[in-house]
Amino acid sequence: PPVLVNHITAPNVTLASAIIASAAVPGFINPVRLQLKGPDGVVRVQAENKDQTYWDGSIEQDIPTSGLAEMLNCQFFVTAQCNPHIVPFLFNTKGDVGRPSRWSSGMREDSWRGGFLLSALELYIKTDMIAKLHFLNEVEAAIGFFGTMFTQSTYTGSTTLVPHVVLEDFFKLFSDPNLRDMHRYFQAGSVSAYQHIAMIKLHYRIAHAL
Structure with missing residues (x-):
């Protein structure tokens, strides 16, 4: 199922990584990991589920x-x-x-x-x-x-x-x-x-x- 990443579900995800994931068309661009910005202001790659990657969902479900x-x-x-x-x-x-x-x-x-x-x-x-x-x-x-x-x-x-x-x-x-x-x-x-x-x-x- 598609993952709704917004200010409610993932307020600490950086916009840049979310945009790149949304533009990762299957078969053309490899899936990416999301980046998180912690309370200290440091941007890190998601720590949990390191093997979990994201890509463009417009093929299977464009608009959830x-x-x-x-x-x-x-x-x-x-x-x-x-x-x-x-x-x-x-x-x-x-x-x-x-x-x-x-x-x-x-x-x-x-x-x-x-x-x-x-x-x-x-x-x-x-x-x-x-x-x-x-x-x-x-x-x-x-x-x-x-x-x-x-x-x-x-x-x-x-x-x-x-x-x-x-x-x-x-x-x-x-x-x-x-x-x-x-x-x-x-x-x-x-x-x-x-x-x-x-x-x-x-x-x-x-x-x-x-």
Whole structure:
């Protein structure tokens, strides 16, 4: 099961080691040990369970909504989804928050993005791929992380921020970004967040009232 490392469960874990562990993608980056900061201010590697290591949990369970809801009493979740193996499958046939579809008519709110035929074709291809991954997982024929991809994970929240991704980004997954890339990433993230501001405000008001 995923380990929820936050200010409640592990207040002495350093942010740097937690970030590195969260970015340790299985098969590409080796698991790491967490670092702890003691009362004396000295940072040490975790003493207990020295063989216990941590890695990115986005393959088996990307967003532990159940654990977070129980621990923090959350009703809504703001999710930023940037995983390259997930983003291509996030497709809203009739528009999304802040991105309404106006393909068929300038006034209709139920227009299919790109037209009905193209939208239905893309939806069919993506759902068919997910169904095949489920089948391969059931017959234990999936290799590596494909065994749990889309079968045991929650990849969206109440509000899901999905920055605009271009083909160039997939060729830079394991390379250090330059200054130009960072500016583009921040710009795309800001635009995606602004589109969901109204929905986030609404969720906050409901949660605050509850």
